[in-house]
Amino acid sequence: MRLKKYTDFALRVLIYTGTSERKVSIKEISDTFYISTEHIRKVVHQLSVKGYINTTRGRNGGILLMKDPDEINIGEVIRLMENDFYLVECFDGEHNQCVITPSCKLRSVVGEAMSAFFEVLNQYTLADLIVNKDELRTLMDIKEEQS
Amino acid sequence: MRLKKYTDFALRVLIYTGTSERKVSIKEISDTFYISTEHIRKVVHQLSVKGYINTTRGRNGGILLMKDPDEINIGEVIRLMENDFYLVECFDGEHNQCVITPSCKLRSVVGEAMSAFFEVLNQYTLADLIVNKDELRTLMDIKEEQS
DNA sequence: TTAAACATGTATTTAAAATACATGTTTTTG
DNA sequence: CAAAAACATGTATTTTAAATACATGTTTAA
Known part of the structure; x- marks a missing residue:
């Protein structure tokens, strides 16, 4: 039982973007987390399609959060990124x-367990994940003035 | 987010075995669910190592439940079969x-969600899954006198 | 016009799970 | 005692999804 790294990374992109006061870049994020830039790029793209972030191209381009952190629900993000919840065969009607x-x-029973899982996640927003912004900023080595 | 088929199959083996009044065979189970016999064999073996079932070799051998169905906790079975719960990278201390x-x-937050997931599963036993034995017996085509 | 950003489609690699194969052991029955 | 019918077990192969890489394109500002 795992989530995809893709989902994990999506949450990190949101945490990173929500912690910084300025526009951030894919390169920065992938360097910070030692992760494939191309993979992050895809995560970023989907997050922008879903309206969580805004990306701008070109020089001085980058990523900005589009919503208030307390409007970004963690359960929702995970549901959107993780496409497949076929915990047991019968959940996949077409192939069952x-x-x-x-x-x-x-x-x-399994359905009920999965609901309980999301009920917890639904109680949290990005705001809850970045209450300790200062600590996070230090750990992620975010400089507020771009070098 | 998925469970392994291995885990799904373990639960089906328990359901099948708990529903039948007699000893059952791996062949029967794999035929019933259209599943690889070898894969089921491994599931059966682990279930016997964990003490849920008893297997006997040889002619007239087969599988019997070792515990009362209401002593077989579903959360526990899933925890035992599913070995990996690294939902996010940091859950895997060694590689984080x-x-x-x-x-x-x-x-x-993710930890809390996972706990909620298992709290639900912990509330059920195999007995709950086979309260409707007669229906199940029909669907699985279990004959109480072996042909 | 060039550099620095994101976009996007395709291809490859990786890792885990699932399955198959080969051989062995046990037990009963004729 | 031989054969058949069961489970045991280690290894190898296949499959699948996810992760990563590659190639090329587009946008924007300096």
Whole structure:
């Protein structure tokens, strides 16, 4: 049971962007976390498609948060980034061939567990993740004036 | 976010075994669910190592439940079968290289969500999954006298 | 016009899971 | 005692999804 790095990275992009007071770049983020720039680029792109961040091209381009941190729900972000929640075969209706599906109690049990998982995540926003901005800024080595 | 088929299959083995009144075989189970016999064999083996079932070799061998269904906790089974719960990088202490770990709030948020997930699963036992034995027996085509 | 940013489609690599294969052991029955 | 029917176990292969890399394009400001 894992989340994709993609999802993990999306959250880090939001944390990074939300912690900085200025525009940030993909390069900065990938350097900070020792992560493939191309992979982060894709995460950034999807976050911008979903309206969380705004990206501008060109010199002096970069990434800005588009919403207030307290409007960015963590459960929602994870649901959007993680596309596949087929914990057990029957969750994937199209490919399910488990014979007991019509009478299976496991189905709802696992569903209930997954709901509980998201109920917790839904209670948090990006604001909760960056309350300690100063500490984070130090750890991520964010300089407020771009070199 | 998925569970392994391995985990799904372990639960089905328990459901199958718990539903039948007699000894069952790996062959039967893999035929019922259209699943690789070898894969099920490994699941069965681990379930027996963990003491959930008893297997006997040889002619007239097979699988029997070792515990009362209401003593078999679903959360526990899933925890045992699914070995890896590294939802985010920092959960894997040994390989974690995320720089914000010391001050990261996401860590505990995801941890809390995972706990909620298991809290639900911990509330159920195999007995809950087979309350409707008759329906299940029909769907799985279990004959109580072996042909 | 050049440099520095993001965009985007495709290809490759990696890692884990799933499956298959080969051989061995155990037990019962004829 | 031989054969059949079960599980055991180690290894190898295949599959799949995710991660990463590559190549090229577009945008914008200096």
